[in-house]
Amino acid sequence: MLVSCCYEIPIFLSKKKNFKTYIALFNSELFTLTYGALVTQLCKDYENDEEVNKQLDKMGYNIGVRLIEDFLARSSVGRCHDFRETADVIAKVAFKMYLGVTPSVTNWNPAGDEFSLILESNPLVDFVELPDNHSNLVYSSLLCGVLRGALEMVQMAVDVRFAQDTLRGDSVTEIRMKFIKRIEENLPAGDE
């Protein structure tokens, strides 16, 4: 199912589930610079920043629907009982595992279905400065898509967006996440 529900990545993805571990002292600089190359390429390909943001989010979604399997296998995290638990797992386990940082979970709304992840530093934007003609670029949009795609595979529809971004002069990076609905287990996850 993982393979069939994403169209952006799959031509290069095998169905083999041979997750390997390359952890050790793995540094993120090569990833950061490769991500920069991807964003740069999309900026050449698409006319405006909004379209680039959309593409990054879509790519992230397709990555997320695959990454969740790896995450569940590695982390041994079971089903979360509520959105607060989900928030903690995302911040303390997932971000730590894949980006090496642990955002704080904060700014819950009274209904308890919306919170923020605050990143003191965002590995994706090391070395990065937005040029003036890309003022609408949400550079790290891929992360929103990853979160959305991964959570969809565990039956949670969420809305994810950047509320603050150090690249735009904010003091921290803030990712705002809103729970939308529980997805029925029997329905196939939506393609993008």
Added chain:
Amino acid sequence: MLVSCCYEIPIFLSKKKNFKTYIALFNSELFTLTYGALVTQLCKDYENDEEVNKQLDKMGYNIGVRLIEDFLARSSVGRCHDFRETADVIAKVAFKMYLGVTPSVTNWNPAGDEFSLILESNPLVDFVELPDNHSNLVYSSLLCGVLRGALEMVQMAVDVRFAQDTLRGDSVTEIRMKFIKRIEENLPAGDE
């Protein structure tokens, strides 16, 4: 100089040299999948595999000329005395640091200016299968460019290519490196 000699990445790159460390239990899956998204995008953008290979190599070059600074700062590796020492540093320090794997250095030619890096496993190709219509794609070409760009910044012109690739049915991945010449320190490194 690092900034001025690459044109592909720089619009998003700051001149600040605030290398940060996000190591911990950093897993490569997110990087692997993001790299897959980059290759997929290039396959949409360019007409044939050869052009995609070229673009990946060029992007890698521009990444390499930046990554070397981070590498030298982190590794505390000094100037290599000969190509054999360079080979060892690439395999045992650089690959380990950025990809979490340690290739073996082998197949030296008699002149001692050409060797192979043999990777038992290549993190970039986890989950990947080449579709039939991309038989000429050298999927991991970015790595060749990274090596070429990084070495150029330490005054070594090298030729780097994939000699074997598990994606094409070979049992290992072999990167062949050939020393071309020592670059005069006073000349600016060539732009790509």
